[in-house]
Each structure stands twice: as structure tokens, then as C-alpha cells.
Amino acid sequence: MSADYAALRLKAKGDRARLDEILNMECRDKTRSKLARTLQAAPDFRFPSLAVAEMATSDAMADIHAGLAGEGRRVADMTFGLGIDAFAFARRASSVTAFDIVEVNVEAGRTNCRQLGLDNVTIECADSVEWLRIHPEATFDTIFIDPARRDCTGRHFRIADCLPDLTRWVDLLLERCGRLIVKLSPMLDITASLNELGLTDSLKRQVDVVVTGLHNECKELLLVIPGKLNGGVEENGKIRAMTVGRENFEFRQTDVPHSAPRYAKPEAGDVLLEPYPAVMKAGAISRLFDFEGVAALHPNTHLFTAKEKPSDFPAKAFRIVEVLDFSSSLCKTFARTYPQINVAARNFPLRAPELAKKLKVREGGEMQLFGVTACDGKRLLVVTQPV
Numbered sequence: 134m135s136a137d138y139a140a141l142r143l144k145a146k147g148d149r150a151r152l153d154e155i156l157n158m159e160c161r162d163k164t165r166s167k168l169a170r171t172l173q174a175a176p177d178f179r180f181p182s183l184a185v186a187e188m189a190t191s192d193a194m195a196d197i198h199a200g201l202a203g204e205g206r207r208v209a210d211m212t213f214g215l216g217i218d219a220f221a222f223a224r225r226a227s228s229v230t231a232f233d234i235v236e237v238n239v240e241a242g243r244t245n246c247r248q249l250g251l252d253n254v255t256i257e258c259a260d261s262v263e264w265l266r267i268h269p270e271a272t273f274d275t276i277f278i279d280p281a282r283r284d285c286t287g288r289h290f291r292i293a294d295c296l297p298d299l300t301r302w303v304d305l306l307l308e309r310c311g312r313l314i315v316k317l318s319p320m321l322d323i324t325a326s327l328n329e330l331g332l333t334d335s336l337k338r339q340v341d342v343v344v345t346g347l348h349n350e351c352k353e354l355l356l357v358i359p360g361k362l363n364g365g366v367e368e369n370g371k372i373r374a375m376t377v378g379r380e381n382f383e384f385r386q387t388d389v390p391h392s393a394p395r396y397a398k399p400e401a402g403d404v405l406l407e408p409y410p411a412v413m414k415a416g417a418i419s420r421l422f423d424f425e426g427v428a429a430l431h432p433n434t435h436l437f438t439a440k441e442k443p444s445d446f447p448a449k450a451f452r453i454v455e456v457l458d459f460s461s462s463l464c465k466t467f468a469r470t471y472p473q474i475n476v477a478a479r480n481f482p483l484r485a486p487e488l489a490k491k492l493k494v495r496e497g498g499e500m501q502l503f504g505v506t507a508c509d510g511k512r513l514l515v516v517t518q519p520v
Contacts, residue, residue: 136162160186167191171217175248181241185215190279193377194352195221197345198277201314201357202226206274209310211261211297216242218277223251230254230273232261262297265309272309272362279316292317292329303330303358310360319344319351319414323372326356338386342372346411348379348449354414374411374447382412382420382447390420396508397428399438399515401455405503406437406448421446431506434480442520451501451517459504459512468493471500471516478504481512 138159145151160180161172170192172178180186190198199221202208208226210219213233219242223229231254233239239258246254257264261278265271280295293300299315306313317326327337341357373383399405408421418435421427424443430436442450457463475496476489481504488504489496503515 156180156183159183163187164189167193168217171220171249175245177248179241179244180215181235181237185238189215190217192217192221194345197343197375197377198222198314198316198355199225201341201343201355202275202277202312207272209261209271209273209276211276211278211306212281213238213242213256214279216245216256218279219254219256220245220249220251222275222277223254226253226275228253228255230271231256232259232264234258234260260297262302262305265305274310274362275312275314276306276310276360277314277316278306282318292321292326300329300331303332307358307360309362311363313356313358313360315356315358317354317356319346319354321354323354323416326354330356332358338370341369342386342415343375344373344411344415345375345377346409346414347377348409351410351414372415372417374409374415374417376409376411376447379409380445380447382415382417382445384417384420388420390423392422394419394422394432395428396431397438398507398509399430399453399456399505399513401453403438403440403453404442404520405451405453405515405517406439406442406446407451408435408437408448412447417447421448429508431480431508434505434507436479436503436505450520451503452520454500454516454518457514457516459514463514464491464493467514471502473498474500474502474516476502476504480506 138155141155142152145155157180160183164186165172195217198218202222204225206226208222208229210222210229210231213219213231219229219231236258239256242256280297280299282295323342327340339359343355343357344351345353345355370386371383372386373381375381406427408418413435421437424446426443427437427439430438471494473495476485478485478488483491483504499518501517501519505513505515507513
């Protein structure tokens with residue numbers, strides 16, 4: 134059970150050493166899952182603030198970023214923060230130069246580098262864009278930037294509203310690197326983001342788009358843009374949906390799906406397939422028909438059915454227990470059979486909480502209910518168990 138940190142801070146009021154100890158206890162508690170590897174490697178890892186800890190990249194996501202940067206590279210991390218990305222880069226790169234305008238972040242970062250045994254990281258207390266401007270000789274194989282989306286006015290989503298404003302400085306960054314990796318909010322539209330950055334049509338076609346996520350959540354939108362020092366080697370123009378610990382999926386922006394859409398009603402005994410959020414965000418639904426033996430429930434339901442889950446199909450799989458027609462009479466009796474069940478709604482007239490309330494069921498347990506619209510327009514309740 135987590136400690137009452139507010140009460141501990143009140144009791145320690147005025148004792149700066151004790152308050153710092155409480156801060157690090159709370160940060161460690163709140164990041165124990167997403168930073169498990171880092172905290173194990175550095176038992177005395179220092180957290181400069183709770184805000185930085187909450188906004189920090191997870192170990193798993195930092196590994197993805199480092200993989201995009203490649204091995205043996207000179208990397209610049211323009212937005213250091215807690216440093217999880219910079220530390221991941223350093224395990225693969227020849228050198229990492231990181232920047233942060235907050236002195237306590239820099240001090241904590243230098244301490245954490247020593248704890249982690251990383252001697253190839255230099256952390257500058259400076260505005261990263263301004264530093265580049267006054268150091269015209271500085272170039273890097275990869276520049277990574279995660280513009281701040283939060284400030285005193287709240288959360289921002291437009292690229293121009295984040296800091297630094299990449300719509301102003303993207304050309305400068307591209308001039309100084311072979312590859313620019315931009316981390317953006319997963320809520321942003323891919324095409325709109327490329328347009329907002331003001332990239333040429335030719336360059337847009339070379340950008341690799343990476344959408345990252347967990348099995349139940351989309352986490353990031355990453356743009357991998359070839360810089361002017363890339364030696365003339367073009368990026369592939371791929372779109373990749375990368376789900377931590379699960380099947381990934383990739384395709385080229387110019388690819389045309391090989392198979393036409395197929396539709397079928399769900400049947401008991403079959404498998405119901407729910408594409409991972411990163412796959413949905415990447416716009417890959419039409420390309421999933423290329424997997425043999427799968428059919429969608431409806432053009433707008435974004436669920437698939439098959440006799441068995443195809444190998445490498447990027448989706449959560451559920452075995453269908455039964456399929457019921459949604460009706461007023463069913464709503465009155467459903468809870469007798471399934472008093473506790475997780476509820477989801479896909480292309481359905483009720484949202485999931487409304488459906489759960491109408492059915493009078495308690496959320497929880499292993500079983501999963503999907504309220505869906507089928508290919509013939511009928512509203513169905515699909516009762517499933519995870520595969």
C-alpha cells in the first residue's frame with residue numbers, strides 16, 4: 134500500500150532533506166512499474182521532481198526510441214527531462230549529448246549517469262535549440278526531440294503550441310543530423326502533423342511513421358525524418374505499429390492492400406480479434422484483410438473474426454462463447470447468466486458504461502462482452518473469453 138505522502142510532507146515541513154527523501158520515495162512508488170529496469174540498475178536513482186517522474190518515458194518505450202536511433206551513433210537528446218531516453222540511447226550509441234533548461238534535472242541526470250555506469254553521456258544545462266544555433270559546427274547522426282506538451286496553461290496537442298515549437302525549428306534540426314526522431318502526442322493525426330511541420334512532399338514520402346502502444350493503449354506517435362546529413366540514404370517511408378510485448382505490424386505508405394474487405398457475422402466457437410490500438414492509429418485496418426481466413430464484423434466496427442487467430446495477426450484474441458441479439462427482453466435477463474463481465478462497445482448505439490448499466494452487470498472478471506453492429510446492421514452482444 135502506498136504511503137500518505139501528503140501527510141508525510143506536512144509532518145516534514147521545513148526539513149529539506151526529509152522532504153527530498155519523501156519526494157524520491159513517492160516518485161519511486163509511482164514509477165516502479167514503468168521504470169522497473171532502471172530502478173533495479175540504480176537503487177539510489179534520483180528524481181528531481183514529481184512532474185518529471187510522471188512525464189518520463191517508460192523503459193519499454195525508451196528501448197523502442199533507441200532502436201530507431203541505431204547502434205554506434207552520435208545522438209542528441211534535445212529534451213532530457215528524467216533522462217530515460219538518453220540512458221537508453223547511451224547503451225547503444227557511441228555518445229549522447231542531452232539538453233535541459235532546468236538545473237535540478239541536469240544535476241539529477243549527472244548523478245544517475247554515474248549510478249548507471251554511463252560515461253558517454255554529456256548533459257548541458259541549456260536551451261537545446263539555442264545551443265545548436267550558437268554551435269554551428271555541432272552535428273549528430275540522430276537528433277531526438279520530445280516537445281513539452283504541458284505548461285501552466287494545460288496540455289497542448291498542436292505542434293506549434295509545444296516547446297520547443299518545431300514548426301519554427303525543424304529546418305535547423307534537419308540541417309544538423311542524419312535522422313530526426315520527433316515524439317508527438319498519440320492523439321495527433323499523422324497527415325496533419327507532417328503538414329504542420331511544413332515538410333516538402335518529397336520528404337513526407339520518406340518519413341517513417343512509428344505508432345507505439347500497449348495491448349490496450351496507444352502511447353506515442355513518432356516521426357523518423359531523414360536529415361540533410363544522412364548521406365543521401367532515404368528512409369523507407371514505412372508506417373509501423375509497435376505494441377510492447379505483442380505482434381508488430383508494418384507497411385509502406387504507398388502499399389495497396391492485396392485483398393478486398395471481407396465481412397462475416399461472429400459465431401460461437403470462433404475467435405474475435407480486436408486490433409491493438411497502435412494498429413488502429415496507424416490506419417492499418419484495411420491491410421489486415423491480407424491475413425488469410427479473417428473477416429471484419431462491419432466496415433465501422435473494427436473487429437475481426439476467424440476460426441483461429443492467424444500467426445502474427447496484431448490483435449487481442451477472444452474465444453466467442455455465444456452471440457446474442459440485442460433486445461429489451463435480453464437486457465432484463467442478461468445479468469442472470471453473466472452478473473460480472475467486462476463491457477466494451479464497438480460501433481454500437483450505447484457507450485460501454487451505458488451498456489453495462491442497461492444490462493445491470495458489474496464490471497470485472499475474465500469474461501469480455503462486446504456490444505457490436507454486425508455486417509447486416511443488427512446489434513449484437515458477443516460474449517467472449519480471452520484466448
